[in-house]
Amino acid sequence: MTVTLRDVTIREGAQMPGREYDVEARVAAGRALDRLGLDAIQAGFPAVGETDRAAIRRLAGETDASVVGIARARTADVDAALDASADVIEVFVPTSDRHLEHVLGKSREEMVAMTGEALDRARDGSVAVHLTLVDGFRTDPAQLAAVFDAFPSVPTITVADTVGARTPDHVRELVADLRARGVDGDRLGVHFHDDLGVATANTLAAVDAGATTADVSVASLGERAGNAALERVVVANAVDGDGDGADFDLDRSALVPACRATLDALGESVDPRTPVLGEAVTTHEAGIHTAAMLHDPGTFEPYDPATFGGERRLVFGPGSGRGSARALLERAGIDPTDERVARLLDLLAERGPMDEATATTLVDDEF
Known part of the structure; x- marks a missing residue:
């Protein structure tokens, strides 16, 4: 209809x-x-x-x-x-x-x-x-x-x-x-x-x-x-x-x-948490979320923001967990040993928060 x-x-x-x-x-x-x-x-x-x-x-x-x-x-x-x-x-x-x-x-x-x-x-x-x-x-x-x-x-x-x-x-x-x-x-x-x-x-x-x-x-x-x-x-x-x-x-x-x-x-604005239009709505930093979303964004999203002209942002920093660090290393073809995961988490905590592209560059440069 x-x-x-x-x-x-x-x-x-x-x-x-x-x-x-x-x-x-x-x-x-x-x-x-x-x-x-x-x-x-x-x-x-x-x-x-x-x-x-x-x-x-x-x-x-x-x-x-x-x-x-x-x-x-x-x-x-x-x-x-x-x-x-x-x-x-x-x-x-x-x-x-x-x-x-x-x-x-x-x-x-x-x-x-x-x-x-x-x-x-x-x-x-x-x-x-x-x-x-x-x-x-x-x-x-x-x-x-x-x-x-x-x-x-x-x-x-x-x-x-x-x-x-x-x-x-x-x-x-x-x-x-x-x-x-x-x-x-x-x-x-x-x-x-x-x-x-x-x-x-x-x-x-x-x-x-x-x-x-x-x-x-x-x-x-x-x-x-x-x-x-x-x-x-x-x-x-x-x-x-x-x-x-x-x-x-x-x-x-x-x-x-x-x-x-x-x-x-x-001359109007919206709160960052406003559904659909707020920047926070399509921004993810929690470790469990970003780790899963690096493999399948739909894991923690109701829709693909790009469908409606929006943009997804994965943020890596102090809030990132071991799963996120491991996923970043794996995507770069690097064996995610416990030592490397710990080191990457320290780097993210020190230099973050950063977007996915910057985090990927960080991995390439440091590992």
Whole structure:
């Protein structure tokens, strides 16, 4: 099953406290993301200001991905997105009882009417439209299905877990419920926040249950705890699916470089232990690990980093054990006697830590 990934890094990241991505930063990030072959890049909220509008205008003219501008279900917001020359206008509107009362201040019937007006305004501007249902995962499934029925010509309607309140079992249940009510999986998108730490798992669960579009963000950038991480969704699907997972139809070999380039463009960084993107994730020094990985890297890795444009690092130094020293000597064709192993361990402890190439050179020079 082919699943469309829509990146929300730029727009969601800009909503984090203290962030003010300028136009050049957004354009550079969008260019990096476009190298992945993503279907769409959500570049901003045009009604917010000229920075968002200018970034969308620039990117819409130079990316293969569709550039998305979001808009509340208000004609003024839609007009701002039209002025920004967005390829797609994604209208968003609350659907849960709580959000209808406390955020929108409208009845369900009024919400449907204003959504229809906003979508019509966008279509009048000859722009493709999508629709996102805010707090959708805390909305009664029957009411969600009614929105799908009310707007049959909208190709993608995204159900959002706006406050990150759901877990995979609930996600599967709701998606399955919508499918059972006649919602076409080809129209069903999902958007998850990571407040409970399960946005990636929720995305994979939704896809497994039949959703065919998913919003993702590099390194989970986004308000509060962020969103489902683009790189984690892609890698987890590839690894756990063992070839039978969803087809995300993007360039896997460009994943890590493109994500890191996006972070650089936005002035963001990640902890070294961050899954997939952190340097520590593919760095190994423990003696038992490096000894085995010199023979078979997959012994202590869930995937080959090179598959996704990353790089494995074996480190030798004070933490290396006899097994690692023995393996280094054997690879150089040197008999790993107890004396040589002990000497090499002393050298590694004295001169390390060092990478595999340097350790190999050390063996060649000293033995």
